[in-house]
Amino acid sequence: MAGAQPGKRERLALAASRVLHEQGVEKTTLADIARAAYVPVGNVYYYFKTKDQLVEAAIEAHAEGLRSVTEELDQLPTPQERLKALLGGWAEQRETAARYGCPFGSLSSELGKREDGLDRTAATVMQLLIDWAEQQFRTMGRSDARDLAVALIASYQGISLLTNTFRDPELMAGQIRRLEDWIDSFS
Structure with missing residues (x-):
């Protein structure tokens, strides 16, 4: 049913x-x-018995969001356009990154300090x-596709951290432009 409201x-x-993302795992209740x-707090326990189950559901929500974004990007004709569109989406979120960091990178960093499966x-x-x-770099014919993918994601995570640390969204904007030029250099 199109336009249906999500369930509780x-x-x-x-x-x-x-x-x-905004408060961190430990601070969030x-x-x-x-x-x-907009759900009564008593109803939360019907769906999630523990806070960790809710954190796991949030991780899955991030995964679903990522799958949706990459499926949309996969409609673009070339891997360069796909990668640059990904960067463009990140650039659009630079104000949020300046305030809270990368939505998933921040959560991953916080959960990385735990050893409970999350x-x-x-x-x-x-x-x-x-x-x-x-896969995008491999489609470009790059034998070093894995290394390039890690470099791209690491660069974004690093600039997200610096953008948040200095509360300066223009740091991300500049780095995204450099990454776009880097991607163009593989053409």
Whole structure:
């Protein structure tokens, strides 16, 4: 059904991904997420028994968002255009990155300090992005596609950190332009 409102579970997962990005895992409460999802806090436990289950749902929401973006990008005719469109999407989010960092990179960094399985779950989503970028470089005929994909994602994560640290969205804008030129150099 087109235009249907997401159910409570989906609203909670999406709200969790946003609130966890803005506040971090440790600071965020279930009540914060319930409020952001417009769901009574008592209803959260019907869908998620623990905060970690809600964090896992937020990770899956990020994965679904990434899959949706890459499916859309895959409609572009060349791998260079696909990669540059990915960069363009990141550039559009530079104000958010300046305030909170990369939505998924920040979460991955925070969860990476844990050893409860959520660290590995988050890593699988980052792996999806690297794999997609690797496929773009491989389509360009690059034998070093994996290294180039890691370099691209690492560059973005690094500039996201610096953009957030200095609260300067123009740092990201400049680095994105350099990455676009870098991608063009493979033509």
